[in-house]
Amino acid sequence: MNKLLRYIKRHKFKSAIIFIVVVVYYFCLPQQLFKDPTATVITSSNNELLGAMIAEDGQWRFPQNDTVPEKFKVCILQFEDAYFYRHPGFNPVSIFKALRQNLSSGGVKRGGSTITQQVIRLSRKGQSRTYFEKIKEIVFATRLEFRASKEKILSYYSSNAPFGGNVVGLDAASWRYFNRDASQLSWAESATLAVLPNAPSLIYPGKNQEQLFKKRNRLLEKLMTQGVIDTLTYQLSIAEGLPQKPYPLPQIAPHLLQKVTQTHFGKYVQTTVKKPIQEQVNRIVYNHYTNLKQNEIYNAAVLVLDVKTRKVLAYVGNTPTDKEHEKDVDVIDKPRSTGSILKPFLYAAMLDAGDLLPNTLVADVPTQYGSYNPENYDKQYDGAVPASRALSRSLNVPSVRMLQEFGLDRFHHYLKALHLKDLQYNANHYGLSLILGGAESNLWDLCKSYASLSSTLNHFNETSSEYFSNEFCEPTYLEDKTIDFGKRTSDKTLFDAASIYLTFESLKEVNRPEGNENWEFYDSSKQIAWKTGTSFGFRDAWAIGTTKDYVVGVWVGNADGEGRPGLVGVQTAAPILFDVFDVLPKSDWFSKPFDEMQEVDICSQSGHRASPNCENKEPKYIQIAGLKTPPCPYHILVHLDKNEQYQVNSSCEDLNNMVHKSWFVLPPLMEYYYKAQNPFYKPLPPFREDCFGESTVVMEFIYPKENNTIFLPKDFDGQTNDLILKVAHSKPETLVFWYLDERYLGSTTDIHEFAMQPKNGKHMITVVDAFGNESKRWIEISE
Known part of the structure; x- marks a missing residue:
C-alpha cells in the first residue's frame, strides 16, 4: 500500500490518466443493457404459457429469462463460441483468423465475435460494423465479463438474439416455430434455433429452407463428432423436418392477459391459473356458446376460485365469439344487474340478526308497496312458504317482504360490508327492488363474496371456533401473492358461522330453480350450495355455486345488454356451472359449526320455535341468535x-x-x-x-291492490270485460256486502268474488261483512 502511494506521488500525471481510464472503463457499460419493449407474458401456476401480448414495437420479444435450456446452450456454444467458458470476452485466435480472411478478401467475410461480443452488439443496435466499433465491442465485452457471470451472459444472448421476422429471443422463437416451451425442444429443434441468429434476415422458417436444413445438419453432425449425441440420436434428428411457418402464440386465458397487462405491462407474470382446469373450462364455455348463439345469446363468463387460498384457478372473461359481439370485452369485472343472486345474503343477514329461523313460514301473497308490485317468476303464490324454500325456489314476493321486514338500510349495510364496488348509491336509491336486481354488481365481487362466506365457515371449523379479521378480502391471480386473512378473533367478521352454514344448507337443495326443470345434468353425489339469478328483461343470467374448496361463478347474456327470451339463470348459466364443477375435484360438505348453534324443538309446520300448542315437533340445530325469535304464532x-x-x-x-x-x-x-x-x-x-x-273475524282484499290503475280490455265484439273483485274472509260462509263509491252492488257468500264494470276515473270499493267488519280500497279505471 505504501509503495502504491509513493508511486502515485512520483507519477501524478500518469496515475491520474490511469485513474481516469479505470473510471471510464468501470462506467463504460450501461447498467441496463437492453431497454427494448417486451411482450406481456402470463403463465400458469406451473409456469406453462397461457398467453402473450406482443411488445409495443410489434416484436415478439419475451421478457428477460435467466434460464437457458441445456440443449440450446450446447448447440449455441458449439455453433458460435466453443471457447466461451475460457475467454475473457473476446477470442484473440478467432479475431486474428477473421482479420486475415477479411483483409485477403477485401471485405467483411468473417466476424470472429464471441457470444459476449454479440451481446454487446445486440445492445448497441444500429451501429455500423467497422474495425473501430469492433474495438469498442471488445472493451465492453471484457467489462461485461467482469460484471456478469457466463450464465448471465448466455441468458442475455438467448433472450435478445434475432430469430427471423419479428421474433426476438429463444422463448418467443420456441413458441412461434415449434409451439412449445424452449425446455421441451428436441436436439434438432434446438440446433435449428441455434443457427438462426447467424443470419436471421436471410434464413428462417419458411425462407431458404435448404440452406437452413444444411446448417442445422452440419451442427448436428458436429455434436455427434464431439460425442454430445450418439449416432442414433443424430440419425433421428436429421430426419426431423423444419417448421414451415410461425405458430400463433397460445391464447388460453386472453381476458386474464388483458387484465394483467393493465398493471404488469411488458412483464413476465406467473398466475395462479391451473392450465388443465382453464382448458377444460374453455371447452365447456365453447360448447355452450355454440348452443346459446342459436338464440342470439353471444357472451358468457366463468370464474373459478380456490376457497382456501382465494386464488383464481380459471378465468374465462368471454366466449370465443366475434368482434361484432364484443368478444374482447372482459365481462368478469363489468357491472350487470344482479337479479336474484343477492337473496342468499338477505337470508343469511336475517338469520345472523335473529330475525328468522331457517324454515320459518313467510308470506307469499299479492303484495304492493306504493307503486311497486313484485311478482314471482311463475306469477303464482303459495300463501305461506318456509324461508329456506323461498330462497331455494328464488321466490320474489317473499324476498321483498323479508327485505321490508328486515329493513332496507340495514341490508344495504351488510352489502357494503361485502365490498361490492358497483353498489355506489344509498339504500333509498335502490328501494325494495334491490333484492330482485335493482342494483348492479360483477362476477368478480360476487364470487369473492361467496368465497368469503365459505372461507369463514371453514376457518371457524378448523380453528378453536374463531374468525379471521380480514376474511372478506380480494382474491388474487398472482402466484407470488399470499392472501393475508388477518388475525384470529372470537368476533364474527360479518355473518356468524351458523347463519352461513344454514344458508348453504338451503342452497344445496336440488330441485329449486325458478321453473320446474328436471336436472338430469346434476350429479346428486356432489353437494353444492348454488344460486341462480335472472335480471329484469332477461338481460343477465347468473349461477354461482360453492363447495368447501371451490367457488364457481357464471354469467351469461349479451355484452351490449340486449335481452333474449329464455335467458334465465336456470336454463343458461346453471348448466355451465355444473359442467365446471364436474371437472373440479370432489369436495366434502361443510362441517356443522356446533359452537354457534343450539338444538331446540321446532314446530314442523311453521318452522318457528315450538309453542305448547304445536303437536308435531322435531329437534333442530339453529343459530344461537335465533333463540330470541318468538314461538309459533x-x-x-x-x-x-x-x-x-x-x-x-x-x-x-x-x-x-x-x-x-x-x-x-x-x-x-x-x-x-x-x-x-x-x-x-x-x-x-x-x-x-x-x-x-x-x-275475531278477519277480511282482506286479494284483488285489486291498493291505488292500482286498472285497464279493462275489450273482447272481439267490442264489449268491455268485467273487473273481478276478490276478498279473502276468515269465515268464508259469512255474508259479505259490496259497495262502489257508497253505492250498494250486491252480496256474496262462500266464494267472495264480484264482477262489475266501473266507469273511467277513481273509485272507492268497500266491503262489509255480516259482523260489521269493513275494508276499503281505492282504484283508478283507465282506458
Whole structure:
C-alpha cells in the first residue's frame, strides 16, 4: 500500500490518466443493457404459457429469462463460441483468423465475435460494423465479463438474439416455430434455433429452407463428432423436418392477459391459473356458446376460485365469439344487474340478526308497496312458504317482504360490508327492488363474496371456533401473492358461522330453480350450495355455486345488454356451472359449526320455535341468535264439539263435552293461497250458531291492490270485460256486502268474488261483512 502511494506521488500525471481510464472503463457499460419493449407474458401456476401480448414495437420479444435450456446452450456454444467458458470476452485466435480472411478478401467475410461480443452488439443496435466499433465491442465485452457471470451472459444472448421476422429471443422463437416451451425442444429443434441468429434476415422458417436444413445438419453432425449425441440420436434428428411457418402464440386465458397487462405491462407474470382446469373450462364455455348463439345469446363468463387460498384457478372473461359481439370485452369485472343472486345474503343477514329461523313460514301473497308490485317468476303464490324454500325456489314476493321486514338500510349495510364496488348509491336509491336486481354488481365481487362466506365457515371449523379479521378480502391471480386473512378473533367478521352454514344448507337443495326443470345434468353425489339469478328483461343470467374448496361463478347474456327470451339463470348459466364443477375435484360438505348453534324443538309446520300448542315437533340445530325469535304464532288451542264439526265455548257447550285441539291457522290472505297449494290444510271450523263470543273475524282484499290503475280490455265484439273483485274472509260462509263509491252492488257468500264494470276515473270499493267488519280500497279505471 505504501509503495502504491509513493508511486502515485512520483507519477501524478500518469496515475491520474490511469485513474481516469479505470473510471471510464468501470462506467463504460450501461447498467441496463437492453431497454427494448417486451411482450406481456402470463403463465400458469406451473409456469406453462397461457398467453402473450406482443411488445409495443410489434416484436415478439419475451421478457428477460435467466434460464437457458441445456440443449440450446450446447448447440449455441458449439455453433458460435466453443471457447466461451475460457475467454475473457473476446477470442484473440478467432479475431486474428477473421482479420486475415477479411483483409485477403477485401471485405467483411468473417466476424470472429464471441457470444459476449454479440451481446454487446445486440445492445448497441444500429451501429455500423467497422474495425473501430469492433474495438469498442471488445472493451465492453471484457467489462461485461467482469460484471456478469457466463450464465448471465448466455441468458442475455438467448433472450435478445434475432430469430427471423419479428421474433426476438429463444422463448418467443420456441413458441412461434415449434409451439412449445424452449425446455421441451428436441436436439434438432434446438440446433435449428441455434443457427438462426447467424443470419436471421436471410434464413428462417419458411425462407431458404435448404440452406437452413444444411446448417442445422452440419451442427448436428458436429455434436455427434464431439460425442454430445450418439449416432442414433443424430440419425433421428436429421430426419426431423423444419417448421414451415410461425405458430400463433397460445391464447388460453386472453381476458386474464388483458387484465394483467393493465398493471404488469411488458412483464413476465406467473398466475395462479391451473392450465388443465382453464382448458377444460374453455371447452365447456365453447360448447355452450355454440348452443346459446342459436338464440342470439353471444357472451358468457366463468370464474373459478380456490376457497382456501382465494386464488383464481380459471378465468374465462368471454366466449370465443366475434368482434361484432364484443368478444374482447372482459365481462368478469363489468357491472350487470344482479337479479336474484343477492337473496342468499338477505337470508343469511336475517338469520345472523335473529330475525328468522331457517324454515320459518313467510308470506307469499299479492303484495304492493306504493307503486311497486313484485311478482314471482311463475306469477303464482303459495300463501305461506318456509324461508329456506323461498330462497331455494328464488321466490320474489317473499324476498321483498323479508327485505321490508328486515329493513332496507340495514341490508344495504351488510352489502357494503361485502365490498361490492358497483353498489355506489344509498339504500333509498335502490328501494325494495334491490333484492330482485335493482342494483348492479360483477362476477368478480360476487364470487369473492361467496368465497368469503365459505372461507369463514371453514376457518371457524378448523380453528378453536374463531374468525379471521380480514376474511372478506380480494382474491388474487398472482402466484407470488399470499392472501393475508388477518388475525384470529372470537368476533364474527360479518355473518356468524351458523347463519352461513344454514344458508348453504338451503342452497344445496336440488330441485329449486325458478321453473320446474328436471336436472338430469346434476350429479346428486356432489353437494353444492348454488344460486341462480335472472335480471329484469332477461338481460343477465347468473349461477354461482360453492363447495368447501371451490367457488364457481357464471354469467351469461349479451355484452351490449340486449335481452333474449329464455335467458334465465336456470336454463343458461346453471348448466355451465355444473359442467365446471364436474371437472373440479370432489369436495366434502361443510362441517356443522356446533359452537354457534343450539338444538331446540321446532314446530314442523311453521318452522318457528315450538309453542305448547304445536303437536308435531322435531329437534333442530339453529343459530344461537335465533333463540330470541318468538314461538309459533300459527298454532292455537281451539274448543270443538264432540263431532269436531264446530267450534264451541262455555256459552253453548258443557266443558265435559268439549274436545280441545291444537289447530294450525293462517291469516286469511295467506290461507286463501296456501290451501290451494296444500290440500290437507284444514280451515278452522265455524262456531256453532248457538255460541256467543266468537273469535275475531278477519277480511282482506286479494284483488285489486291498493291505488292500482286498472285497464279493462275489450273482447272481439267490442264489449268491455268485467273487473273481478276478490276478498279473502276468515269465515268464508259469512255474508259479505259490496259497495262502489257508497253505492250498494250486491252480496256474496262462500266464494267472495264480484264482477262489475266501473266507469273511467277513481273509485272507492268497500266491503262489509255480516259482523260489521269493513275494508276499503281505492282504484283508478283507465282506458
